[in-house]
Amino acid sequence: xxxxxxxxxxFVSCExxxxxxxxxxxxxxxxxxxxxxVARSNESKAMGIRMGTPFYQVKHLVxxxxxxxxSSNYILYGDMSDRVMSILADAVPKIEIYSIDEAxxxxxxxxxxRIADICRKLVxxxxxxxxxxxSIGVARTKTLAKIASHFAKQYRGYRGVCVIDDDEKRMKALxxxxxxxxxxxxxxxxVKMQEAGVRTAADFVERPEVWVDRHxxxxxxxxxxxxxxxxCHEEELPDKRKSICTSRSFADMLTDSGExxxxxxxxxxxxxxxxxxxxxxxxxxxxxLMTNRFRTDLAQYNPSATVSLDVAASSAQEIISAALxxxxxxxxxxxxxxxxxVIVDGIVDKDAVQGVIFGFDNTARERQDVLSSVMDAVNDxxxxxxxxxxxxxxxxxxHSSGTDVIGVASQHLGHFADGIRSEHRSRRYTxxxxxxxxxx
DNA sequence: TCTGGGGTCCTAGGACCC
DNA sequence: TCTGGGGTCCTAGGACCC
Numbered sequence: 424x425x426x427x428x429x430x431x432x433x434f435v436s437c438e439x440x441x442x443x444x445x446x447x448x449x450x451x452x453x454x455x456x457x458x459x460x461v462a463r464s465n466e467s468k469a470m471g472i473r474m475g476t477p478f479y480q481v482k483h484l485v486x487x488x489x490x491x492x493x494s495s496n497y498i499l500y501g502d503m504s505d506r507v508m509s510i511l512a513d514a515v516p517k518i519e520i521y522s523i524d525e526a527x528x529x530x531x532x533x534x535x536x537r538i539a540d541i542c543r544k545l546v547x548x549x550x551x552x553x554x555x556x557x558s559i560g561v562a563r564t565k566t567l568a569k570i571a572s573h574f575a576k577q578y579r580g581y582r583g584v585c586v587i588d589d590d591e592k593r594m595k596a597l598x599x600x601x602x603x604x605x606x607x608x609x610x611x612x613x614v615k616m617q618e619a620g621v622r623t624a625a626d627f628v629e630r631p632e633v634w635v636d637r638h639x640x641x642x643x644x645x646x647x648x649x650x651x652x653x654x655c656h657e658e659e660l661p662d663k664r665k666s667i668c669t670s671r672s673f674a675d676m677l678t679d680s681g682e683x684x685x686x687x688x689x690x691x692x693x694x695x696x697x698x699x700x701x702x703x704x705x706x707x708x709x710x711x712l713m714t715n716r717f718r719t720d721l722a723q724y725n726p727s728a729t730v731s732l733d734v735a736a737s738s739a740q741e742i743i744s745a746a747l748x749x750x751x752x753x754x755x756x757x758x759x760x761x762x763x764x765v766i767v768d769g770i771v772d773k774d775a776v777q778g779v780i781f782g783f784d785n786t787a788r789e790r791q792d793v794l795s796s797v798m799d800a801v802n803d804x805x806x807x808x809x810x811x812x813x814x815x816x817x818x819x820x821x822h823s824s825g826t827d828v829i830g831v832a833s834q835h836l837g838h839f840a841d842g843i844r845s846e847h848r849s850r851r852y853t854x855x856x857x858x859x860x861x862x863x
Numbered sequence: 864t865c866t867g868g869g870g871t872c873c874t875a876g877g878a879c880c881c
Numbered sequence: 882t883c884t885g886g887g888g889t890c891c892t893a894g895g896a897c898c899c
Contacts, residue, residue: 454867461867461899479865495867522899609897641873644898668869717866764868844865 424561424588426528426534426542427568428511430504431556433524434462434582437503440554443853449492453478455487457494457844458671467482477551501631504854506553514545527565539586546583562587565656566649569606570596570624589651597650598625609648609792624650663703669693670764673842675758676715683712684750690765691746692827692834695739699799704735704776706769708742710749717759726753733770735776738791739831741800742767744764747833784793802827 430436441447448863449466462858467490472481484490504523512518517529530538544711548556560571567587575585575595587593592688595637603613615638621627625633628650635647645655669690678685687710698705711727728749736742745763827834835841 456867458867466877475866482865525899607897611896664870666870670868672867715866762867766869823870 424530424533424538424563425565426515426530426538426559427521427565427572428507428526428528428545428557428559429572429576430507430524431505431558432462432464433555434493434500435464435502436555437555438496438849439464440503441499442849445491448491449484449489450493451481452493453609453847455843455845457846461495461851463606482708491611492847494845496848496851498854502851503553505550507555507557510549510552511545511789513801514548527568530561535586535588539584542584542586543582543593554756557583559584560587561585563652563653563782564594564649566606566646567593568790570600570604570848573600593627593652597628598623598779600624601799602627605650607642612643615639617665622855643829647821663701663772665770666766666768667694667705667770668695668710668766669697670762670765671762671843672762674844675842677842678758680754680756682749683754683760683763684835685752686763688745688765688831688833689745689835692739692830694746694765695737695795695816696765696799696827697744698737698742699773699795702773703770704724704737704773705732705742705767706735706771707731707769707840708745708749709766710746710753711764711766712750712753712760713762714758718759721854722758723757724758726755728752731769734788735771737773738788738795740791740794742831743831786817798827798829801829 433721435445435450438450445464445584447466448464449470449472450464451460451467451472452462456459457478459478459482460474462470464470470490471486472490474534477682478492481490485492490795500523508518508526511526515528515530517531519527519529521527530541538561540562546559548555558572558575560573561576561584561767562568562571570671571585571587575583576582578585587596600609600623602616602621602624603610608616616622616627621630628647630647632644632647636644639646648655669725671686671690673686677686684848691708691710694705694708707729709727709729711725713725715721715725716725730745730749732741732745736745737815742765
């Protein structure tokens with residue numbers, strides 16, 4: 424059996440722990456740049472505010488005193504997530520952290536009564552110790568556990584825990600679940616489903632497998648099986664990431680090559696730092712630029728270019744130099760750029776790289792690696808730290824937040840967050856000590 | 864006026880090989 | 882004029898997730 428633990432309205436709940444006056448009030452938390460709504464309290468959901476709503480569309484509610492708003496505070500959320508996850512990890516033999524606010528608990532070898540009991544205790548323990556409300560759904564497959572957690576969240580009678588452990592409960596749950604609420608069925612496929620007369624998860628499982636295969640291919644068949652209790656999503660996600668991306672929208676549109684170049688260098692340095700934290704190196708570096716897609720009155724240009732490295736690298740110098748090379752291949756004056764980013768992929772273990780290097784430029788590379796590790800040490804002790812939000816393996820890692828104090832000259836140090844709106848951010852209650860250190 | 868960021872997997876089609 | 886067949890690898894783009 425799998426138990427899916429899902430933090431209710433996670434970002435809002437984190438804010439409420441330290442600002443109890445938000446309790447019972449309609450609250451939303453915004454994305455980076457104060458762009459869109461990414462988390463809502465039950466009260467703001469009830470007001471009809473949808474996920475992803477641009478903030479300017481609900482700003483009048485804030486001004487009228489009918490809605491509370493906070494900018495996202497990922498350092499706080501990451502730290503709160505770690506606290507929740509460590510309680511969960513202590514309670515069961517195996518945990519798979521799926522996202523910043525969700526984890527699957529593998530409940531192998533426990534009898535049903537005990538599972539329900541453990542889950543109920545976890546709900547109250549997390550609430551009591553961290554202050555975050557969670558819901559838990561239990562079932563044979565992850566897809567069904569997701570559905571169970573929806574019920575646990577939706578109906579008070581479950582008191583936070585819903586178990587689907589026989590066919591009768593399963594079919595009842597499926598018939599009450601709109602097909603679009605099923606894990607793995609996204610917006611595009613909902614349309615196709617509805618056109619075919621499939622409205623609920625129960626409608627879907629009644630269709631023959633060949634029909635599902637024809638219209639929705641392998642991912643569709645997996646979901647179809649999972650809904651019937653046949654496990655398809657079993658394996659844990661691999662430990663190492665296959666790509667790392669750092670990108671940001673700018674508060675204002677930028678035109679100047681030099682100004683964008685500094686951002687790109689910063690993004691590249693951030694990617695390189697993450698590679699080193701994971702003990703990996705990347706063989707490809709991609710830089711992309713985007714104009715403002717919402718300004719249809721302006722010329723659009725969304726180029727990207729990829730530079731391949733001879734030898735996979737993780738030093739700031741090498742990644743930045745490749746990212747800037749790609750940037751110079753695509754930058755064209757005359758456009759107003761709204762966003763840029765750097766993606767590194769072709770990721771391999773650092774050890775594997777060292778094994779295959781011989782020859783003339785080995786020394787230079789070694790020196791850059793040494794320099795990078797010294798920079799990391801300085802930034803670790805003086806910079807502001809942030810916890811990694813997601814690691815599929817459940818292993819916790821610390822991540823730099825980008826407020827480095829030392830870097831490569833092409834970066835715009837200390838200005839990583841410049842030009843990003845964050846007008847309603849709360850304090851970093853649980854990690855502020857390091858910020859104080861930084862000031863001194 | 865104002866519209867996020869970071870991932871994964873799958874598939875179709877092209878390049879290339881014998 | 883006629884113009885094979887089968888395999889692998891890579892990549893871009895689509896769909897999905899939170």
